[in-house]
Amino acid sequence: MKLLQLSLVILISLASAATSAPIYARPGCKDRCGGVRIPYPFGIGTGCYINEWYAVDCNLSTPYLSAINNLRLLSLNLENQTMAVNVSMNSNCADTIRNNSQILSVDLGDSPFLFSREDNKFTVEGCGNAVILEQNNLVTGCSTICPNQTNNPRNNCYGINCCQTTIPYYLKTYTIDTTRLQSQDSGGVCGSAFLVDEQMYSFGKFSRQSAFVGNSFVPISLRWTLRLEEIGESDCSSMTREDLYLGNGTNIESYKCTCKPIEEGSPYLTNGCQAVGPCATCINGCVQINGTGNFTCLPTQARGKSSTTGVILGVSISIGVLLLTATTFALYKLIQKTKDKRQKARFFKRNGGLLLKQQETTDEGLVDKTTLFTAKELEKATDHFHENRILGRGGQGTVYKGMLTDGRIVAVKRSKIVDESQLEQFINEVVILSQVNHRNVVKLLGCCLETEVPLLVSEFVSNGTLYEQIHNETDEFPMTLNTRLRIATEIAGALAYLHSATSIPIYHRDIKSTNILMDDKFRAKVSDFGTSRFVSIDQTHLTTLVKGTFGYLDPEYFQSSQFTEKSDVYSFGVVLVELLTGERPISVTRIGEHRSLATHFMLAMEEGEGMGVFDRRIVEEGGRVEVMAVAELALRCLNLNGKNRPTMKEVALELERIRASYLPSGNGVGKLKYNGGMEEEMILFSYDDDDIPSTSTY
Template sequence: SDCYDSNVTASSQNKTSGQRCECPFGYSGDPYIAGSCTAIPRFYGETIRSKKWALVGVLSSLGSIILLFGLWWLYKVVRKRMIKKRKEKFFKQHGGLLLQQRLSSGEVSVDRAILFSLKDLERATDNFNINRVLGKGGQGTVYKGMLVDGRTVAVKKFKVQGKVEEFINEFVILSQINHRNVVKLLGCCLETEIPLLVYEFIPNGNLFQYLHDQNEDLPMTWDMRLRIATEIAGALFYLHSVASQPIYHRDIKSTNILLDEKYRAKVADFGTSRIVSIEATHLTTVVQGTFGYLDPEYFHTSQFTEKSDVYSFGVVLAELLTGRKPISLVSSEEAKNLASYFALSMEEDSLFEIIDKRVAKKGEKEHIMGVANLAYRCLELNGKKRPTMKEVTLELERIRGPDKKFNAQQNHEEIELARIEDYQPYSTSNTFPTLSRGSPSSEVMPVLTSDNW
């Protein structure tokens, strides 16, 4: 027992001293009798056991933490490898190696066709944020993005169909097109299941919007219409005759004519376009196109020629002249075809009854008749009687006049247009129904599979 001195006071006059004793911790008994303090049964065993389990608990917790950390690290490593292998698989599947060879061989300028990484495009589009969507179509979604160098771009997700070699070959050729009135393809990303295409960003919507949606801030003047028509014609002439290999657009319509910051025309949407050999006179393909713009001869024969693009351009010319839509609903059961209606008006000498009032008011009658006659020739049912796009371009430039392109009035107009800050986004809705029929005798891979912007 443990004893210590203690003063015991019985009364104020009687004071004695003694000791107070206590059994040690873990013992019990009479502390004043020697040997009476005995150990409490199981006390020390339980204490040691509790300390042991406490130690086991600490070690187990630490082990669990280490195990979880190890499993997390292993998951990250395995996931990273799987993502890498998946990217490599898609890259090879979509012809990435072949495209890289073309780029490294100098066949394509790297400045014109860039292979973007998925990480770069995710950063540019804020991980393809829904707020960055410019529009959606049947074949893809377009996102607005900003690259690290500050360039604003349009990133499009689409599906590849057909042989990879053909897609890459046509992508390479399209990437070399450098015309001011053709939307520029900057590059692609092949690291995803659905390949991504990157285009220059065109801010001011499309021609259809400005022709058919009332816009008091920017009325479509005759001079603007004539300039835009000339620019579209020049772009098609380039595709048909100047490019290294002829390209048939196959879907010319006002929704596929975009307008840049100065409201200059940019031909877009090469989703159904075809590369053809120089000696080829036509393509036999599945009939594809948009009602109101589709060449009737192509519809019946499934043979697409450069004159089929000319027909579609003729419909756009008729739109510019009349301000009417290619297909107008007369009633719930009847629709009016602009091409037929326009041709009939020309034959009956009643053109100015359907001409847009803004055109009739501002345009010279001689110029209006010149463009109308050109549109009528483009809409010939017999493709052989239609002019080539070169002839169309030269005729439109003649109508505009030799000094129109550079006169001070037009320059002033373009500068003023560039100052307009309010603009409309890309239109990606299919304004008109598309069609597809028949089976091709020989199918050719599209240059780029995409929808309306």
């Protein structure tokens, strides 16, 4: 039904186009100024003309050519490619002899306009002779005699009081030289010599009376030219080339478009030419009447049965083409949809989707634990991964901010590469991290496996990173000693949970202040598990390629390639020193071994100058005993021998103890509680901004 409606619309449009009015100007442009039609390539207003030479100013219903001294435009002829303009002239109105006087006319310069040789005549009125010169070379001239009688009319200009002659070629500029040119009698016509449009002169289409004022105007015909590249922009169906001779051995190449004899409009515009007169309403065609130049419609019977057959055939072909186009488009969309579906299935398999489904099948507890997002859903959430949505870039990929259809704000991580040898490990991590539920660990919400690279979706954390809070402190969130102790305790508690309380221990492998995010209440959240690894409970270490960030990297791991839980402890120790000193992990101002913050801190502590490296703000707050206790704990975490470092569980407990000793009485106490002597349970207290204690258990 829709196709039939579309066919009818097209047929009606074709029928209406056949009877539409001729088009002379570009859409939105005027095609008249006063009584003068202004067809394209000329135009009134910006964007209405083909180039600046063809710009027309319409001032008080009078058109002017702004590009050539604001000459008044009298008429335009598309067929002859000419225009008539008013040009000023000088006349001798006194009964004196003028010898060798010169009247300079318009210099067309670099414009695409020429003085037309076909339409202009060199005309002399009065007694004497005059010549027209081009660069001091004679072009043409004529002379007159003046018997004692009145002037002849203009259409009888044959040498008595008036003479005319043609110009042999097109001119860009000219000079008129007169000799003994004067009026016949004291009250007669002024003696004048000028170039003039022959038709307008013969039929008196300019004011002869104006010649008495000394500086009057005459109509001159100009030929306008167009280059091939200019016409190439239009919809010219009939184009001819002309070589216009300039008289100095050179030609100007000009191109012209024309409408058919039965059409009017500007041939330089798309659909500008339209049938007019009787032919505009002809159904069966149009023929010229012999010897008259007129056209008439063919009668219906002249075409007979063949006309009806042609109409039916034309309509049938049109509908067939439309049906074929619609079918082809629908088939293309179907093929494209099938290809996209197969490609998504291939990506899903390559990215470990089958392994994920297999794990959910074998373990009923994993069903619906991991949310699988669609590619379309995440593209919509991130505005097709627009650059404005980028939260950060890292070695593992790019993180985008997104909003799901249910209104949740999320972070979408787009990995850089896919290591197919690690697919099983990757799926295991996704499954286990989806089950991790700790207030100080960024929650993994799900993933998308049907894209070229896997996409991980996690909760959005709004207040930037710990690195930014330490090194770009603001009044909104001052980094007091209590705040730093709380943040350190929260990080340690999260790492202890990952090492000890999950079903399979998780080693983060890239602990640093830029991977610690701050939520809306400025609580710490451990993030970015792109390099994390899982180990079995009986496993003591992982042997891997060394990955991490200089300044935080465990020297023992760097040398042996064996990553243990104590490697995370070392990295946490660097973060702890950052919190104490406010310094960056790698300094560009310190030199030698002091460039590393960890080494600089340990050397200062060994030399008894620890107080000199601590952040001045926390030293001034007091609590030096607690600061030194944290510094001693940091030294233990940074021990070069991993076996001598404490576990994260021990670090978390020690930080709780230090923090409890620093806080005013009644705000919370870190303690050990034993459940019948069989199992140790650690209750970690954390404090929000309103100092209301809450607990997390692992």
